[in-house]
Amino acid sequence: MQLTNPMVPAPLILDSLPSPAQPDGTCPRRARMRLDLLLLAIEALDTSGSEAILAVVRELELDSVVPDRVALWRMRNTNFLRRVTQQQPLTLVEGKAIVVVIGFLARRLTGVIRQYVLTQQQLIEQGKGAEDDFYLSSYLERFRTHFKARMNASRSAEMGYGEPGAVNALALELLSQLLFCTGTSGMQRLWISLFDGEVV
Amino acid sequence: MTRIQRQYSLPNCTLLLDGMDDPTQANAMDLRPIMALLLNAECRIGNGYGDVGGSLVGGREFFESLVNSVSRYAQEFLSGIHLPTEKFQLVQMKRSGVDQHELSYQPSPDESNPNAKPEKFNLSTVQFFDLVEAIDQFVADTQTLPAFSLNLSSVAKKFVPRAIMGKQAVPAAIGLSGFVIAALALFSLPIPTVKQPETLRAGVNSGLPSTPPSPAASQPPSPTISPTANPTASPDADSKKIETDLTTPPAITDPAEIDRLRQQLKTNVMDKLKQEAKFPEPLVYRVSVGQDGQVVGYKPDSDLAEKEKGQTPLPDLLLNATLDKKPEPLADYRVIFQTSGRVDVVPWGAEIPTASAPSTPIALASPAQTPPISPAPTPDSKQEITDSAALDALQPKLYQQLDKEWQTNPAFNEDLRYRVQVSREGTIVSYIPENSAARDYVNEIPLPKLSQGKSDNPTADGTASFKVVFRPSGKLEINPWFGYNKP
Known part of the structure; x- marks a missing residue:
């Protein structure tokens, strides 16, 4: 891959994210899982999400990091919950590229994300569940379908995502995390938080 | 000095900053001069419909604390990992429910009101986000207090409670434990000693391969047959010795043959075993037997076994191998002298009938690393x-x-x-x-x-x-x- 070639400079847009002190220069396990799950939440919010991800990659000129669909697939499969997991690591540059893509897509979806988070909060105040709202429950259903189709059942159960209720809670948690990605410093905040408890 | 007001408005939160510009750098033409000094800060929390839910007011100390605590809590919200704060913060944030975040402000007690009670707000996630966003917009504004920065940094490993890491680390630990077990097993392997054949130094038989094969790999080191350097040996004898080294004896693999030799060894040991021999605990030896049933070497499996070997008939049974003896196929057995006087003889690798782990016999040899395997039942x-x-x-x-x-x-x-x-x-x-x-x-x-x-x-x-x-x-x-x- 081009990534391993130090002669190709990383796209400038990634410079807004600092490189944390990771001795092996790769993204930690939990970070890989969260990045893939955030993309999964975006796909559940926007039905054309998977195409939009690739479109944003081209728009932001991140082609040198994510040259094609297969590369994106490989990067997302570094999530250990996946049915097909990759033994190859996710480099910091690749991780940054995904964060930038997530931040960009989240900003585009700001209206939807904000509305869903507000709805969720109103439903809690009314003592109702997230399933009581048509739009929110469709999001949850799409997320559950994606999750079930792509994640390994036993590994997910190990992480506590065995029951549909737990997957719903995860989907709502990811939704509010995406809300924070829409902010002015959202990408930086997300990126730094990925390394919480991982740096020395 | 000119008084400057800056406002950062979000649907649920408004940040109002009141300060002064820096007269030394003031430029009359500048439409938006830099605010260099903060006098007062107000944070208004709204409910999204224009109503003011409440506000927090304070000086620079309050504002710095607000920025730090909110920023820190936003990171905690994203990663789920809490960073304990070392010093007291005027403004604190913590989670108070599924979708509730508590913002509290404890004014300094030395101010005009000594009994000031902390002010508390319960923010929803959207309100909390607006607060974070207002702060981020302020930090991004280079014309207002440019010295302010977010200073985001990841929480170091040492601050993370073990319980959280434990949850995350279970799958990793499974992999690691396997590695540790393998490391322990390999630790007991003897380090192969590379011995240079003396003939090479003498300049004879230069056609021989320069790296001598290590006999330890396939043949157990036994005190008597291990090829020891003979300083007086003629070059001719040396070349013979190298020949024996090179042709490492093949192990006996025929199960019938192994069983026959096992019976023979057991009979030999039982015949020679002294009636009065008493052992404080079971002694285990690795015994190598030639095709003729003669013991060609034995190795105590523990210090006690080494000490007590005189009590066993093994030294008597040992065949005094001569140097020029041709290497012969050997079979290895685990001979166990039980405290009751019984003697168990089992093939050395008997615990694992599958040939999946060829190096295990050596690994088994150290009782310190692996728990003692109970003798095989007969x-x-x-x-x-x-x-x-x-x-x-x-x-x-x-x-x-x-x-x-x-x-x-x-x-x-x-x-x-x-x-x-x-x-x-x-x-x-x-x-x-x-x-x-x-x-x-x-x-x-x-x-x-x-x-x-x-x-x-x-x-x-x-x-x-x-x-x-x-x-x-x-x-x-x-x-x-x-x-x-x-x-």
């Missing part, structure tokens, strides 16, 4: 309990013992199969791992603990054999070894 020498009633009674007893002691979460991902022998009273007499995982993970299961000290008690009443399977799912399966009716 069913022919003991009475086997086979009647269904007795087996029916023993099976639940065995299950209860194991189930009670087996409380750890399985760290293995393969079934562990053991043959376990149980006395008529239900005590575990001995056990044999049936697969290599069973040997590797023997520490994980309660068998070593339960059979400790009982393995050498003579069981006059006979024993019953059970097949015990520890499954990675935590399931325990016990079945009679020979089924309910012995064929």
Whole structure:
């Protein structure tokens, strides 16, 4: 891959994210899982999400990091919950590229994300569940379908995502995390938080 | 000096900053001069419909604390990892519910109001986000307090409670434990000594390969037949020695042959064993036997075995090998002198009938690394309990013992199969791992603990054999070894 070639400079847009002190220069396990799950939440919010991800990659000129669909697939499969997991690591540059893509897509979806988070909060105040709202429950259903189709059942159960209720809670948690990605410093905040408890 | 006001408005939160510009850098033409000094800050929390839910007002100290605490909590919200704050913060944030975040402000007690009560707000996630966004917009504004920065940094590993990391680390630990076990097993392997053949130095037989083969790999080092350098040997004898080194003796692999030699060795040992010989604990030796049944070498398995070797007939049986003796195929046996005076002889690699791990015999040699494997039972020498009633009674007893002691979460991902022998009273007499995982993970299961000290008690009443399977799912399966009716 081009990534391993130090002669190709990383796209400038990634410079807004600092490189944390990771001795092996790769993204930690939990970070890989969260990045893939955030993309999964975006796909559940926007039905054309998977195409939009690739479109944003081209728009932001991140082609040198994510040259094609297969590369994106490989990067997302570094999530250990996946049915097909990759033994190859996710480099910091690749991780940054995904964060930038997530931040960009989240900003585009700001209206939807904000509305869903507000709805969720109103439903809690009314003592109702997230399933009581048509739009929110469709999001949850799409997320559950994606999750079930792509994640390994036993590994997910190990992480506590065995029951549909737990997957719903995860989907709502990811939704509010995406809300924070829409902010002015959202990408930086997300990126730094990925390394919480991982740096020395 | 000019007074400047800046406002950052979001639907649920408005940040109002009141300050002064820097007169030394003031530029009359500048439409938006830099605010260099903060006098007062107000944070208004709204409910999204224009109403003001409440506001917090304070000076620079308050504002700095607000920015730090909110920023820190936003990171905690994203990562789920809490960073303990070292110093007291005027403004604090913590989670107070599923979608609730508590913002509290404790004004400094030395101010005009000494009994100031902390002001508290419960923010929803959207309100909290607006607060964060207002702060981020302020920080991004280079014309307002440019010295301010977010200083985002990841939480260091040492601040993370072990419980959280434990949850994350379970799958990693499973992998790591396997590595540790492998490392321990490999640790006991002797470091191969590279010995330069003397003939090379003497300049004879230069056609020989320059790297001498290490005999330790396939032949156990035995004190008597290990090729020792003979300083007086002629070059001719040396070349012969190298020849013997190069043609490492093949191991005897024929099962019938191994069994025949085993019987012969056992008979020899029993014949020579002194009647009065007493051993404080079972002594284990690795004994190498040639095709003719002669003992060509033996190696004590523990310090005690080394000390007590005089008590055993092994030194007497040892064949004094000559240097020019041709290497012959060898078979290795585990000879165990029990405290009761019984002698057990089993092929060295008998614990693992599968040939999956060829290097295991050496790894087994160190009792310090792996728990002692109980001697293999010899069913022919003991009475086997086979009647269904007795087996029916023993099976639940065995299950209860194991189930009670087996409380750890399985760290293995393969079934562990053991043959376990149980006395008529239900005590575990001995056990044999049936697969290599069973040997590797023997520490994980309660068998070593339960059979400790009982393995050498003579069981006059006979024993019953059970097949015990520890499954990675935590399931325990016990079945009679020979089924309910012995064929």
